Amino acid sequence: MDPEKAALLNDHKKSLDWMMHSWVATPLVVSRARYTEDILLKVVHHGLDQYVILGAGIDTFPFRGSNILKKLKIFEIDHPATQAFKCNRLAELGWKLPPQLNFIPLDFTKDSLEIVLKNSSYVTQDLSFFSWLGVTYYLSRDVVFDTMQNITNIAPPGSSIIFDYFDTDAYVPEKASERVLKQIEFLSSQNEPLKTGFEPSKLGVELENIGLHLCENLSPSDIQKRYFQGRTDGLHAWEHAHIAWAVVN
Ligand SMILES: C[S@@+](CC[C@H](N)C(=O)[O-])C[C@H]1O[C@@H](n2cnc3c(N)ncnc32)[C@H](O)[C@@H]1O
Numbered sequence: 001m002d003p004e005k006a007a008l009l010n011d012h013k014k015s016l017d018w019m020m021h022s023w024v025a026t027p028l029v030v031s032r033a034r035y036t037e038d039i040l041l042k043v044v045h046h047g048l049d050q051y052v053i054l055g056a057g058i059d060t061f062p063f064r065g066s067n068i069l070k071k072l073k074i075f076e077i078d079h080p081a082t083q084a085f086k087c088n089r090l091a092e093l094g095w096k097l098p099p100q101l102n103f104i105p106l107d108f109t110k111d112s113l114e115i116v117l118k119n120s121s122y123v124t125q126d127l128s129f130f131s132w133l134g135v136t137y138y139l140s141r142d143v144v145f146d147t148m149q150n151i152t153n154i155a156p157p158g159s160s161i162i163f164d165y166f167d168t169d170a171y172v173p174e175k176a177s178e179r180v181l182k183q184i185e186f187l188s189s190q191n192e193p194l195k196t197g198f199e200p201s202k203l204g205v206e207l208e209n210i211g212l213h214l215c216e217n218l219s220p221s222d223i224q225k226r227y228f229q230g231r232t233d234g235l236h237a238w239e240h241a242h243i244a245w246a247v248v249n
Helices: 003-009 012-022 026-046 080-093 113-118 141-154 178-189 200-208 220-228
Strands: 050-054 073-078 101-105 128-132 160-167 212-218 241-248
Touching: 003 012, 012 026, 026 128, 026 160, 026 220, 026 241, 073 080, 073 113, 080 101, 113 141, 141 212, 141 241, 200 212, 200 241, 212 220, 220 241
Parallel strands: 050 073, 050 128, 073 101, 128 160
Antiparallel strands: 160 241, 212 241
16 A cells, blocks of 8 residues: 555554554455355355356455365456456465456446356356345446346345445435545545445345345444454444345345
8 A cells, every 4th residue: 555654664464553543444344354254165165066246346265265266256346447457466475366256357237247147167057156245326326236136147045246335325414424435435536436326224125126035134233243343453343334135036
């Protein structure tokens, strides 16, 4: 995030620790990743075959994780520009790509997830797990629900999707927390505007309409209790950010 400052610390552990505590998005990013991998570990014991990471960014899941997770066929699906950056960076670092990892470029606003997966080695009959972390914010409601509908079309019943989202209050300046307001303003100034939120109490019905059953819908206070309670380093769950786990009916 700040290579000059990190270089001054000249110790990998210290600079990582500094970065984790000074980057405003840390609690949001680590809690959604932790929740997803906790659930993934739970469901993998019931015969999971494929893990599709939508909007993977620089997630390093395929390079870590326990042996049981390394048996999964993994698809990283991301915007062509982000994915090209990541693949170049991996090559620069000389990281060996695991054989079960597949990269697929896609723009959610232009391409069909269903078509690109059907044209890949993804198997529509195999039980699958989708994560979609840090992405719904950037898309329209229609694109979000269309993409989820694509998932219900190509994943068998019992397949999971986990995604995070802002509630609609995040976009109302009088209701939003200061941290969320600042982040929305900052990303807008970077030409990466956040635009979409959902009403947590209505999400269950909206998902049911497209063939998904909402199993868990964590609120900021649920996330705080589960992952941040008792910490003394000032990290705490993001206001307005929720994490949902839904299963294909
Ligand atoms: C904030 S990053 C999240 C990365 C990672 N999943 C995480 O949890 O930290 C947002 C991701 O969404 C992807 N994204 C945003 N808009 C997209 C679009 N229209 N099509 C495909 N990917 C998109 C970006 O390429 C990026 O990887």
